[in-house]
Amino acid sequence: MCIITQFYSKGDLRKFIGEIQKLPEEERVMKVWAIVAQVIRSVDYLHSNNVIHHNIKPENIFLMEDGSVRLGDFKWSDSLVGDQESIVGT
Known part of the structure; x- marks a missing residue:
């Protein structure tokens, strides 16, 4: 099996967190809110x-050159049907 995805030019959010620390506070806050909203x-x-999704973390949030965000890694995702309940994690 081969999975083809978009190229995430800015990498993932974990990498970006390190880079964003260098920005002035006002710009940093605006960028963070834009990502959170998306x-x-x-x-x-x-x-x-x-x-x-079941696995949202910085490594699964991908950033595009235009500032848009993509959520990835759906291998743990579930489709809810009816009264289904599940707990994942600790």
Whole structure:
């Protein structure tokens, strides 16, 4: 099997966290809020389609050159149907 994805030119959020520390506070805060808002919209979209990601972490949030964000690594995701409940993690 071969999985082809977009090229995430800015890498993942974990890498970006180190880089963003060098920015002036006001610019840093604006960039963080922009990323958080996009992640929230992504999760809201998934939940509205009955999908739970289960593994959101900086390494699974990818940044594009234009400032947009992509949520990746869906290998632990679940589709919720009916009254299904699950707990993952510790």
